[in-house]
Amino acid sequence: MTERITVAVLGGSGFIGAELIRLLAGHPQVELKFISSARHAGQRVGQVVPGLRNSAAGERRMRSIDELSKVDVAVACLPNGTLPGILEEVSGKADLVVNVAGDFRLREPGEVAKHYPESAGGWRHPIPYWVPEFCGKPIEPVLNLPGCMAAATLYALYPLFRDGLAAPQVVVDAKTGSSGSGSGSVEHPAVREGNVRVHKLHGHRHAPEVRQALTDLTGHTPDLQFSTFSLPVARGVMVAAYGRLLPGAEDGDVRRAYAKAYADTPFVRVANGRTPMSMPMLKTVVGSNVAEVGVAVDEDRWVAVSTLDNLIKGGAGQAVQALNRVYGLDERLGLAEASGWP
Missing domain, CATH: 3.40.50.720 (NAD(P)-binding Rossmann-like Domain)
Structure with missing residues (x-):
């Protein structure tokens, strides 16, 4: 251009x-x-x-x-x-x-x-509710982006439900940094610092958002227990989701589902999960527009983990992705793929 x-x-x-x-x-x-x-x-x-x-x-x-x-x-x-x-x-x-x-x-x-x-x-x-990895090029004049914890949850669950591998009952444990409360938060630093606490055990507004989005995207509606917790960090979201596979589904099916779902997504990366350090973590995504996703299966039980920066991939970065897509630009333009370390 x-x-x-x-x-x-x-x-x-x-x-x-x-x-x-x-x-x-x-x-x-x-x-x-x-x-x-x-x-x-x-x-x-x-x-x-x-x-x-x-x-x-x-x-x-x-x-x-x-x-x-x-x-x-x-x-x-x-x-x-x-x-x-x-x-x-x-x-x-x-x-x-x-x-x-x-x-x-x-x-x-x-x-x-x-x-x-x-x-x-x-x-x-x-x-339209628009998630760049799952939706086509935006053509409507108004778009609504997902919430940060909802986006992280969708990245964790989408491959399982798209390929019909997971039973509907899913427990989601979503943790977020203090910037998720917005700049008007009045929580005292003495309460937040060095503390992990309950935010909302039932009734969080991202739960119906995730149910609606997964139903629209995959045709399968999850039965969600969605609970949220506050982390003593400034930014970042970590979601851990737990459930059971449907009869006949195996570890290989799950790994193929994640590899296929995110094969061509520049900003959602599947962690290899061979060691705890190779699974998603906050420090590998904060400051970037990348979301990391990892999954582990033990017999018929699965655990999926995803992390992202709530202010970038969960907010401003998604908006820039939308702009890039609408105007036919490289989706990665203006967006960082690397975080600071450590």
């Missing part, structure tokens, strides 16, 4: 918005045209996001969202419930709107009312 893609970041002061600014500022085919913040309009990005203060993007000014002019892509990193009321206006100024929040992830009205009451109403048209 010769012309750069013009992009607006709506909600640039949050953790995912800040990460998106960083990624897009280094993208060779993007002109970062607009950055909004309701609370910090008029301030320099570097004043609001200290991690960007030594970059050129840090000198940009955040603006009010009603100042948005025509762009190719608008990525909404707004609080749940904000975009539905302004989506018609935003979509009139952007050829593509990519939503990182949870507003349109669920379709069933009762689930929406329970998990995203602030998002009910507003935009009435169907909005």
Whole structure:
């Protein structure tokens, strides 16, 4: 491409918005045209996001969202419930709107009312739920991306259910770093540091999201026990899922299913799993757009593990993947495949 893609970041002061600014500022085919913040309009990005203060993007000014002019892509990193009321206006100024929040992830009205009451109403048209590894090139003008723990869970479970190998009953243990609570979290560091604690044992909103997505993608509906826990790290998600194979399914079938499902996915890698250190871990994915997946089988029992960076692969990086796919660019453009070590 010769012309750069013009992009607006709506909600640039949050953790995912800040990460998106960083990624897009280094993208060779993007002109970062607009950055909004309701609370910090008029301030320099570097004043609001200290991690960007030594970059050129840090000198940009955040603006009010009603100042948005025509762009190719608008990525909404707004609080749940904000975009539905302004989506018609935003979509009139952007050829593509990519939503990182949870507003349109669920379709069933009762689930929406329970998990995203602030998002009910507003935009009435169907909005696709888009996971880059499982969905085709986006052609719709509005896309909704998966939640970070939901994405990690989907990567762990998809091959088993796509190939009809797993019994429906699945236990999911999902652990997340503190940035998953957003920049407005009030949890004291003294509570989080050196502590692993329960976040939500039942009723997490990513559970119906995973059920809906797996049903749509594979035709099989899991019976999920989905429990979440908080880790004493800044970023990263680790999901461990447990279940039983259906009669006749074997270890070789499982390994072939994972190899086949992720043979051509640049950002989902299957770990060889021969030793504990070769299985997915946080340090091999944090700071990158890579998700790692590993699986182990013992007779009819399986355990699948996946890890990703919640702010990149679980948020801003997926948005950049969508942009790359829509405009026919290399899916990897502007996205890191390596983490820092150690």
